[in-house]
Amino acid sequence: MNKHGGYQGNKEQVIDFSVNISPFGPPQSVKQGIMESIETIEKYPSIDGGDYRYLLQEAFSLDKLDPRQLIIGNGAMELIYLFARSLKPERVLLIQPTFNEYQRAFELVGTKVEYFILEENSGFTIPEDRLIKKIQNLKPEVLLLCSPNNPTGVRYDKKLLKGIARELSDWGGILFVDESFGEFVLDKDPYGTTGINNIFILRSLTKFYGIPGLRLGYGIGHSSLIEKLLEHKEPWTVNTFALKALEKIAAEKEYPRQLADWLREEKTYLEKHFQALENPGLKIYPSYVNFYLGKIQGIPAKLVQEKLLEAGIYLRTCEDFQGLDHEHFRFAVRTGKDNEKLIQGFRKILKELSDHK
């Protein structure tokens, strides 16, 4: 299994910045809906979630799409593995550094996985000309990227994505865009790159709605691709409670607004205070979402992690991502007091380091 965030140690009262999920937990309406639907577990849920796709359209303003362009999954994760299993492409190109499950999903079905590694000194942005050349040379059946990207927080431009899709279409290739963190983008466009024949978009409800234990995600793609995925999908993977949660989320107007307000405020706070730490070795990369990638030049992230843990704060080291190294770490945005503690923790570390020089 790949490494993921989440504190596993035995220290009590740790503030876990290593998981990039809403710190508020699910909306009350979701919890209540689940409690109220307890009796319904006596019946099988919908075989493939097909009848519930209209709820995705309501929840995420996707009413311009045909329901046949949508698929519901047991988390976004099910759809990553289902996509790989259904298409079994010979060659996939991954834009790295990125979420590490894509590689596993494709390698398990015998796909050759190739990388295009983004450079840190270009802020992990995509050099369009170089990528297009690589695509033309390699002719991958699938190019997969995550936008906004986990763990860099970079969002790729819509025009660039359309250009990549156009290139791939010459040999029937598909652009797979994982937008699992898309709900956190403050100026989001629900349609983005939807409706383009050879783009498959993946979204997760886990992160924004604070429901990792429930498992709910969805995909958007051309109806023929969705049909193919449905042919390979196992029955009943999306359970009764997850479908109930979707119904509640579709009716939930307040929670997304609250999350946007929280995120705007806390990102402003964190960015201002990290800047005020004024340390030439400290680098926190700009991010569109609810987490940041960073490093302290010359200092192993493991040491930063250990030092912060002494103050009850836990962040994720990133040495397991292709294109990152032992200095990189990732932390999520949490609520006010937690974020203040994070800043205090970094202030202390940086002071200790400069005292040692």
Ligand SMILES: Cc1ncc(COP(=O)(O)O)c(C=O)c1O
């Ligand atoms: C980029 C990305 N995509 C997909 C997933 C899987 O999300 P889910 O919990 O909906 O399966 C994750 C989980 O960490 C992720 O970071």
